[in-house]
Amino acid sequence: MAYLHWYRWYYGLISALALVYLWINRRRLWEIPFVVLLGYALSIATFQSFYYVEGRNRWTVEPVLLLLAAGGTLCVRDRLRTRMAVIG
Numbered sequence: 001m002a003y004l005h006w007y008r009w010y011y012g013l014i015s016a017l018a019l020v021y022l023w024i025n026r027r028r029l030w031e032i033p034f035v036v037l038l039g040y041a042l043s044i045a046t047f048q049s050f051y052y053v054e055g056r057n058r059w060t061v062e063p064v065l066l067l068l069a070a071g072g073t074l075c076v077r078d079r080l081r082t083r084m085a086v087i088g
Contacts, residue, residue: 014069016072017070017072017073018068018069018071019072021072021075022072037064044061
């Protein structure tokens, strides 16, 4: 079960990056694309919590979380670039 250790790190990382993206774009959260994306993820999570108890069933929510994590990665990259430009 060594993969479980790495999966926890992986899931923690993409969750943190998704939260970074949502925090940076919190003023735009009520625009239609965000509402659709978040509604999709929340509806899957809600219905799966009713029917499934095992953690492996969160894999259907993971693609949406990966989209948000990719956005968070780009936000972090842009912030680092602007800080490096100011310093350099």
